[in-house]
Amino acid sequence: MDALRGYGELGLGSRLKRVSEFMMKETQLVYNHFNIDFDPYLFPIFKIIANKNGVTNSEIQNSLKFSQPAITQALNKLNDKGLIIYKGDKLDKRKKIISLSEKGKKTLTQLKPLWKSIDEVIKEYTLEKSSSLIEHLNSLENKFNKKSFSNTIIENVKMEVKQDIDIVLYKEEYATHFYDLNVEWLKTYFYVEPYDKEVLNNPEKYIINKGGHIFFARLNKQVVGTVALMPIGEDGLYELTKMAVSPKHRGHKIGQQLMQFCIDYAKSMGLPKLILYSNRKLENAIYIYRKYGFIELEIESNSPYKRSDIKMELIF
Template sequence: MDALRGFGELGIGSRLKRLSEQLMKDTQIVYDYYNVDFDPYLFPIFRIISTKNGVTNTEIQNSLSYTQPAITQAINKLDAKGYILFKSDEVDKRKKIIFLSDKGEKTLNKLKPLWKSIDFVIKDITTHNSNSLIDTINKIENKLMDKGFSETIINHIKMNTTENQIIEFEFYKNEYAKNFYELNIEWLKAFFVVEPYDEDVLSKPDTYIIGKGGHIFFAKINDEIVGTVALMPIGNEGLFELTKMAVSPKHRGKKIGQQLLDYCINYAKDEMGLPKLVLYSNRVLENAIYIYRKYGFVEIDLETNSPYVRSDIKMELVF
């Protein structure tokens, strides 16, 4: 018999502690399985740093209500792993601003698909009707005993990755310009024709996209660029077009395009704070239109002076 369960509400603190330790232990198993050098206890502080363009110890403390010693200990561990770097404040040189390092950014890209599956599994095991917190804990523990937390997460990751390989997402670099061009040109030639506007944008991404405040993302597997998508500014009203999404022919049919789409949408909403996105497509691409609708895009009026001759549908996603 489980003695803690027999204590009822009197043992709720101990029950929560035991449940937390079990979840942390299983999360570490997931990280180790995918060779990601990360401690689940560092997640809250690492996540705060990753979402800020520079943050101080005090700001972290205010965000999480952790003790200062706990924050300092976590910061020291992240620093020892090389995941963060420090810069002096321009006004107060005594104040240190914390940023993710290049190594930290790469680790973040590896962690994001794992976090997505962890989030999904946690929602699944915690979604049920309960009469009390104790009842909720009982049901969660029953589900965990029925099928291990780490095993369930790993299975979910396998279902949403390519051949059990984690897809990493990276921002545009000059060295990726050729990949951006070639992936899109191949796709256009396979399904349509390369229009003059396509050639201009694809051959000059710095001019049309990056230089105007846009972003280009790349999907990477084992150091190979396998897909790309862009957020391109259009007009002068802060509107962005989701565009230039292409996946390498040998990697199609493995949901890489959907993962690029998901990553791009989340970045536009959470990191850029955009109110909406638009895209142009063609109705002959039935699978693509279906996926766009699945992610919340709805059809809107297509202007007569559409930038693409092939476009016969315009869609919008409002956040």
């Protein structure tokens, strides 16, 4: 049993400290994996110095609201690692201007892609809504326990440096990927409805031959994701649908690349808008749809999908 969880709000300070220490330890594992000699506890002060073209000790304290001893200790560690240099102020010789050294600038270049991935992973871990901070902490720690935080970041970094995703149009040889990717996704989150099975088994009949389009994301020539623009009715309306990404490639924004490609393609076709159907329990997906400009509509009573409880529209 987790005693701290049992304390509720009374143990909030201890819970935050535990989360902080855990994230620092996991971040250190990421730095070690990429052979970067850096301490995650030094991040805030190093970042302030990197963002400024010379900064004083007092300016660091005013920016971060850290205690002076904590700042001095961090600066000493950065200096010992050779990451910063001190210069006298031209107007006030009592002031010391702190800047990155050449080694510091090189280290910053190495750290930036890691910080980008850390930021993306934390956003992914903390997107869902909750009614209290304690509930949010419970969810966050559950995710930490489910999959290694450091490994998730490392995988994200490696994905970023791999060959770029290329997106290609439907070919008959990709039909099995269209079926398999979507069925796997549906079984993971919901179930395969008869309408799904009919469309997935006959993509040319229901999508391609009606003027629709199916796209595939490939990584190193391997299909890792798919999405479709499917005509609905006779009014020239298209649904953005059947989006699925391979389980081992999720969390690397492949779905967002497919989404942007579809939007750009729909605009090039001269479409006035796109619609989609989803479910509110897919909070990350709904967040991304809103991010791309989709707004919620009233869903019809005879929605084509039983699992759908939200309909969204993007007007160009």
